[in-house]
Amino acid sequence: MTEPDGKPFLYVVVCAAGIAVDVSKLITAAQERAWEVGVIATPVAMGGFFDTAAVETQTGRPIRSAWRSPGDPRPFPPPDAVVVAPATFNTVNKWAAGLADTLAVATLCETYGLGVPVVVLPCVSDALAAHPAYQDSLVRLRGMGVRFGEPYSGEPEPGRERPEFGWERALDLLER
Numbered sequence: 001m002t003e004p005d006g007k008p009f010l011y012v013v014v015c016a017a018g019i020a021v022d023v024s025k026l027i028t029a030a031q032e033r034a035w036e037v038g039v040i041a042t043p044v045a046m047g048g049f050f051d052t053a054a055v056e057t058q059t060g061r062p063i064r065s066a067w068r069s070p071g072d073p074r075p076f077p078p079p080d081a082v083v084v085a086p087a088t089f090n091t092v093n094k095w096a097a098g099l100a101d102t103l104a105v106a107t108l109c110e111t112y113g114l115g116v117p118v119v120v121l122p123c124v125s126d127a128l129a130a131h132p133a134y135q136d137s138l139v140r141l142r143g144m145g146v147r148f149g150e151p152y153s154g155e156p157e158p159g160r161e162r163p164e165f166g167w168e169r170a171l172d173l174l175e176r
């Protein structure tokens, strides 16, 4: 739902991949493109994968990770769009299978019914990405209209640093 100030609302779903340490880059880029941002993180991602206090300051909202109590108001408005970055092997497979055991995956499972655009930037090693279940998950999610960024393993080329994750790819794919 568009916020009272006229800005569309973007959910950024953060999974427990090492590259999540830089998720503030995505939030900054989204805010510069006039998105209001709310972050939903997996429980594992909340355990030291990124600076949660800094992200809450940056977005001006608490990070959501657990379900609210019945009777509590919904902390975020409904999304106009959703970005999953970084997306782990685990969350991609659970989402495709419809296993809604974390707020993050449950939120992703709902997006199909809501009909909002969803973009995923996976961060999955080549070894894990070779698993047939992962390949099946990609086919299924693409068939649901989910847009994927190029594969990113996070593994440096021999003698080089880890390649840039390219956070803005998510916004480019969203707005294409």
Ligand SMILES: Cc1cc2nc3c(=O)[nH]c(=O)nc-3n(C[C@H](O)[C@H](O)[C@H](O)COP(=O)(O)O)c2cc1C
Residues within 6 Å of the ligand: 014, 015, 016, 017, 018, 019, 042, 043, 044, 045, 087, 088, 089, 090, 091, 092, 102, 123, 124, 125, 154
């Ligand atoms: C330091 C560290 C880095 C990790 N990086 C990745 C990663 O890049 N991609 C991935 O799929 N899993 C990665 N994992 C494994 C996930 O954290 C693990 O599968 C976890 O259960 C994922 O939970 P989530 O999908 O609910 O966030 C990493 C684990 C650790 C400890």
